[in-house]
Amino acid sequence: IDDSDNDEGFGDDDPAVVRAGxxxxxAERIESFKAAGSGRRGSVKRLNELSVKAKSFMKPRSGSGSTSSSSGISLEDENAMLKIENRNLKYDLELMREQCIELQAIILEINKSRKR
Structure with a gap:
């Protein structure tokens, strides 16, 4: 597995920025979580698109060489596309982990305030 592209910057949704809040x-944390959640729906859509791509890549291919006859793209290009999708999915997974941690903290604070 090539992890050489892990140093990519991803902007304000970087987990380090999320952690800083x-x-x-x-109330502010719940509102920011709701706002962040609406932006994450694109990730699920992208995952569905990946599933379609993955299914098309898994179809048996006829012919030989480094070019896929069914899709017309080279295996190198296909590999590059899959690496990009893999990086995107790793990033989405990290964001979901951060959301889980944030939700756990919110739930703990709500439970503590109910006990008072």
């Missing part, structure tokens, strides 16, 4: 009130 822990000093907010519960």
């Amino acid at each position: 822990r000093g907010k009130s519960i």
Whole structure:
């Protein structure tokens, strides 16, 4: 597995930036979580698109050489596309992990406030 592309910057949704927001009130954190969640729906759509691509790549291919006769793209190009999708999915997974941690913190704070 080639992880040489892990140093890519991803902007404001970087988990380090997400982690920095822990000093907010519960209401602010819930609102920011809702706003972040609406932006994540594209990730699910991209995952569905990947499934279609993956299915087409898994179909048996006739012919030999480095070019796929069914899709007309070289195996090198296909590999590059899959590496990009893999990187995107790794990033989405990291964001989901951060969301889970944030949700757990929100739930704990809500439970603590109910006990008071």
